[in-house]
Amino acid sequence: MRHLVSVLVCCGVVIASSATTLATTISPGVFLEFGFTDPGVAATGCDPADPSGPFCIPSSGTPTQSAPAPPWTFTADPSGATLTVTDAFVSGDRFEVFDFGGSIGLTSAPAASGSVDCGDDPAVCLATSGISSGAFALGAGPHSITIVPTVSPDGGGAGYLRVDGATAAVPEPTSLLLLLSGMALTVPAIRRRRLI
Numbered sequence: 411m412r413h414l415v416s417v418l419v420c421c422g423v424v425i426a427s428s429a430t431t432l433a434t435t436i437s438p439g440v441f442l443e444f445g446f447t448d449p450g451v452a453a454t455g456c457d458p459a460d461p462s463g464p465f466c467i468p469s470s471g472t473p474t475q476s477a478p479a480p481p482w483t484f485t486a487d488p489s490g491a492t493l494t495v496t497d498a499f500v501s502g503d504r505f506e507v508f509d510f511g512g513s514i515g516l517t518s519a520p521a522a523s524g525s526v527d528c529g530d531d532p533a534v535c536l537a538t539s540g541i542s543s544g545a546f547a548l549g550a551g552p553h554s555i556t557i558v559p560t561v562s563p564d565g566g567g568a569g570y571l572r573v574d575g576a577t578a579a580v581p582e583p584t585s586l587l588l589l590l591s592g593m594a595l596t597v598p599a600i601r602r603r604r605l606i
Contacts, residue, residue, distance in 0.1 A: 420606060435483050438491070438576040441532040442477035443468065446559045447566040448501070453505075455479045456568070466568050471531030481554040484576040486576065488550045491575035496535045496543035498568045498575040501526035504542045504561040505569065510554045517544035523563040532570035 415511060445464040446453040454463035458474035468474055484491070495517055497503045502523030507514050521540030528535035534539045557571065 416528075420575070422490045422576045424606055434478050436478070436573060438484065438573045439473060441469070441474040441570045441572045443474050443568055444477040444480075444484070444497070444557060445542050445566070445571055446557070446562060449562050450561050451558070452480065453559065453569070457518050464568075469530045469532060469570075471529075472533040474532060477571065479554050482556075482571065482573075483552065483554045484573055485552050486548050486550050486573075487575045487577055488536075489575065490550055491548045491553070491573055492568075493546040493548055493553075493555060493573070494536070494543070494572045495546070496532055496542050496570050497528075498532065498570060499527065500564070500567075501528075501542070501566055502563045503559055503562065503569070505544075506558050506560050507544070507546055508556045508558065509548065511556075512576055514548075515544060516560065517542040520561065522575075530568075532572070550595055580605050 415419075435472055443456050443466045444453045444478075445456050445466055454460050455478045456463045456466035459476035460479040463477075466476060470476045479501065493507065495503070495507055497517070497520065500522040500523070502525075504520050505517045507517070520542040526538060526540035528538040536543050553572070553576075557569070
């Protein structure tokens with residue numbers, strides 16, 4: 411009995427750890443707000459979804475959510491997916507988008523810093539000339555997205571990302587390892603229990 415309790419505790423730790431590592435997965439069809447600082451420094455999510463990120467002001471128009479901590483992972487449908495990224499508020503910022511650490515491109519060139527203001531609505535920002543944005547076609551399968559500002563004249567701000575054409579989240583390798591380890595611990599305990 412004591413071994414069974416130990417195994418159940420280990421399984422509980424594994425499940426809790428797996429849930430934590432899956433926290434970076436994103437849902438399709440939702441604009442997620444992210445924060446950024448200086449050029450070359452990877453963007454973060456927004457507090458409270460990413461406690462290490464800044465507090466971001468939610469959109470006053472199109473519904474948005476705070477992005478969790480990056481990398482942002484998902485699985486594209488067999489026909490592929492589209493990742494949309496846009497700057498928010500005032501012009502001047504530009505982003506490079508990475509998938510599993512490899513660059514998939516830059517958002518459009520922005521207008522001069524502060525010369526255009528699209529506010530906090532991602533739909534409006536996407537339609538506003540001079541605000542840096544981009545749509546990236548992604549193949550079927552798993553993706554792990556990070557965003558790095560290449561230009562940030564004001565030292566930071568906020569932007570939005572959205573994935574369309576995606577389904578289930580991609581578990582990170584550590585969560586799979588933890589889950590398999592927990593299952594491996596369970597089998598011997600069950601066998602010993604049956605022999606007693």
